Structures are given as C-alpha cells and as structure tokens.
Amino acid sequence: MTESTSGGPTARRIIVGAQLRRLREGCGVSREDAGYAIRGSESKISRMELGRVGLKPRDIEDLLTLYKVTDEESRSAILGLVRDSNLHAWWHEYDDILPDWFRTYVGLEEDAMMVRLFQSHVVPGLLQTEEYARAAIAAGRPDYRSAEVERTVELRKSRSAQLAKRNPLRVWAVIDEAALRRPVGGSVVMRGQLEHLIQLTTQSHITIQILPFHAGAQASYAGAFNLLRFYDEGLPDIVYLENLVGALYLDKRDQVDRYTRVMDRLAAEALPPERTEPMIRSILAIL
Numbered sequence: 001m002t003e004s005t006s007g008g009p010t011a012r013r014i015i016v017g018a019q020l021r022r023l024r025e026g027c028g029v030s031r032e033d034a035g036y037a038i039r040g041s042e043s044k045i046s047r048m049e050l051g052r053v054g055l056k057p058r059d060i061e062d063l064l065t066l067y068k069v070t071d072e073e074s075r076s077a078i079l080g081l082v083r084d085s086n087l088h089a090w091w092h093e094y095d096d097i098l099p100d101w102f103r104t105y106v107g108l109e110e111d112a113m114m115v116r117l118f119q120s121h122v123v124p125g126l127l128q129t130e131e132y133a134r135a136a137i138a139a140g141r142p143d144y145r146s147a148e149v150e151r152t153v154e155l156r157k158s159r160s161a162q163l164a165k166r167n168p169l170r171v172w173a174v175i176d177e178a179a180l181r182r183p184v185g186g187s188v189v190m191r192g193q194l195e196h197l198i199q200l201t202t203q204s205h206i207t208i209q210i211l212p213f214h215a216g217a218q219a220s221y222a223g224a225f226n227l228l229r230f231y232d233e234g235l236p237d238i239v240y241l242e243n244l245v246g247a248l249y250l251d252k253r254d255q256v257d258r259y260t261r262v263m264d265r266l267a268a269e270a271l272p273p274e275r276t277e278p279m280i281r282s283i284l285a286i287l
Contacts, residue, residue, distance in 0.1 A: 010107025013085040014051030015234040016060070016078060021049040023067040037066045050249075052104060055082045090158065097151045101247045105240055108228055109159065114170040116263050117226040118211075122184060123193055124173050125156050126163065127200060127208070132193040133157075135185030163206065172207040174266045180210065180283055187287045194280050194287075201276050209270035210279050222262045 024034055024045075031042040031049075038044070038059040047053045060082050064075050091098060091106045098106065109115065109126075117124055122136050133156045138149050162169045180197075183190050200206045226240040239250040239259045250256060271279055 008107060008111045009085045009087050009089050010051065010104060011111035011230065011232055011235055012081045013055060014108075015232065016055060016081050016085060017049040017051040018234065019078060020060075020063060020067075023064070023069060024049075027067050029066060034063060034066060038062050055085055057082055091155070094151065094155045094158075097148055098155065099246075102242075104249065105226075105242075105247065106155075106159065108230075108238060108240070109169070110162065111230055111232070111235070112169060112228045113231045114172065114229045115226055116172045116174075116229075117224075118174045118176075118222070118263065118266050119179055119224050120176040121182070121224070122179050123175065123197070124171075126160050126169075126171060127173060127197060127206075128156060128160070129189075129193050129196045130157060131189045132185055132196075135189055139184070163200075163203070168205045170205045172209075172267070174209045174211055174263070174270050176211045177213050177279075180280065183287075191284060191287050194284050198277050198280055201273070207273050208276050209267060209273055210276055211266060211270040212279070215269045222259070225259060225262075227256070227259055227263055 024031070031045040034045045035041045035043075040059070044053070048055065048059075057079055060079060061075070064078065069075055069078075089107060089110070091103065091110075095103075115126075122128075123132060125133070128136065130153060134149060134153050137152045137156075138144065141149070141152070144152070163171065180194065184193070197208060201208050224242070228238045228240065230237075236251045236253070237256045237260070239248075239256055241248040241250070250259070
C-alpha cells in the first residue's frame with residue numbers, strides 16, 4: 001500500500017496525495033463525492049491529491065473509509081505519513097516572505113536527489129553569492145523594503161546550504177551566456193559571483209554548463225525551468241515553472257518527458273563542463 005517513506009514533509013504530502021488519488025479512482029469515486037464526504041469541495045480534493053495543502057488526519061480517515069481501506073496496517077501507514085507531513089520544516093521560519101506557491105518548491109528541493117535547471121536571465125538562486133542575491137532580489141522586487149530583501153537573502157542562503165550537506169543535492173545547471181554578462185549589482189558583485197561559479201565547478205555534485213550566444217535560439221525557447229528528481233520512488237519527476245505571481249508544477253509523464261528532452265538538448269548545445277571555467281575567466285577578464 002505504501003511506498004518508501006524517505007524524504008521530508010512536502011514529499012510525504014505528495015506521496016499521500018498520490019495514494020489517495022489511486023484509491024479514489026480504484027473505487028470509482030468522483031472528486032465531488034469525495035469532497036462531500038469530508039465536508040469540503042472538489043477543488044479541495046484536487047489540492048490534496050496534488051500535495052498542495054496540509055492534510056488533516058480526520059479528513060484522511062474519512063476518505064480511507066469511503067475508499068474501503070479497512071486494513072488497520074494500511075490505514076496506520078498512511079496516517080503515519082500524514083502526521084509526518086505536518087511536521088515543522090525549516091522554511092516555515094520564512095513564512096513572512098515565502099509565497100505559498102514557492103513554499104512547495106522549497107520543500108521539494110529539500111527532498112530532491114537532483115535538480116537539472118536552465119536559467120537565461122540570472123545566475124540560478126542555488127548558485128548565487130549573498131551579494132549577487134541581494135542585488136538580484138532588490139531589482140526584481142522593487143516593492144520590497146530592505147528588511148524583506150534581507151529576509152529573502154537569508155532564505156536563499158539556507159537553500160544553498162543544501163549544497164554543503166553530507167549527502168548534498170546534485171545540481172546540473174545550464175546557464176545562458178547572457179546571465180553571466182549581465183552586470184547584476186555592478187562589476188565587483190559580478191566578479192565575486194563569477195569566481196564563486198568557478199569554485200563550484202570543482203565540486204563533484206555540481207555540473208555547470210554555459211549556453212553560448214553562438215548556439216542561437218535552439219532549445220532555449222522553452223524559457224527558464226527546473227526539473228527535479230527524487231530518491232523516493234513514490235515521487236515522480238516534477239517540472240517547476242515560475243512567473244511573477246505564481247508557479248506551475250508539472251508531473252504528468254508526457255509533460256515531464258517533453259521538458260527532459262529540452263533539457264537534454266540544452267546540455268548538448270551548451271559548452272561541455274570542462275570549458276565552463278575558461279569561458280567564465282574570459283568574461284572576468286573584461287569586467
């Protein structure tokens with residue numbers, strides 16, 4: 001009935017949601033009827049099955065009964081995941097500046113084994129220096145007060161700390177050349193950022209490639225995106241797409257496969273990893 005239970009609260013919430021969806025569909029119960037059973041709505045069931053909302057044990061117990069899950073061991077295993085999914089996570093400390101739609105991503109990133117990403121305008125957040133992050137956040141959020149900028153910088157630093165863990169997140173980043181030439185924060189900040197990227201290339205769990213101007217448009221038409229892969233077999237690969245007011249999380253197989261093919265093309269068109277440092281040094285030489 002249950003898959004591996006490794007991972008943090010976000011991963012467990014998504015695993016429970018996937019199990020609930022399979023159970024509901026196996027019983028032929030509509031989302032509308034399931035919502036009625038827990039004094040909720042069809043949209044609430046949809047959000048629960050996608051792992052986008054917190055889970056209440058009472059709701060899960062009622063749904064398991066509706067789905068005819070009577071075996072106590074199976075019920076206990078699922079309810080145990082529900083309890084774990086409600087544990088306090090470190091990023092809750094940043095609820096004051098963390099949008100709901102991004103909170104889910106931070107949780108997924110914490111649980112991920114690997115993230116492959118393409119960024120065309122700025123250096124990816126996980127790879128930013130503190131000074132670069134401060135300049136990028138201030139420019140991107142002119143409505144933020146200085147205290148909010150600093151809180152967001154702290155959050156970004158906490159996310160980047162995953163790269164120094166004993167079992168670190170693996171990162172494979174393809175960065176457009178334009179992002180490395182755009183003077184975010186001025187030349188001193190950019191020099192520090194570029195030197196930081198060179199240092200990161202020496203770490204075995206980080207791969208950085210640069211998509212040069214001469215590659216043309218090619219696969220980069222897809223825009224920036226992150227592709228997350230997890231240790232837990234109960235979690236599918238997820239594509240994360242962000243915009244100014246929200247984000248999309250794609251986990252349907254055909255959607256993920258399409259973005260995976262785009263990511264593979266970007267990696268093939270980018271300079272090989274061993275040419276990343278020479279390319280960055282050539283940019284540094286003219287700063």
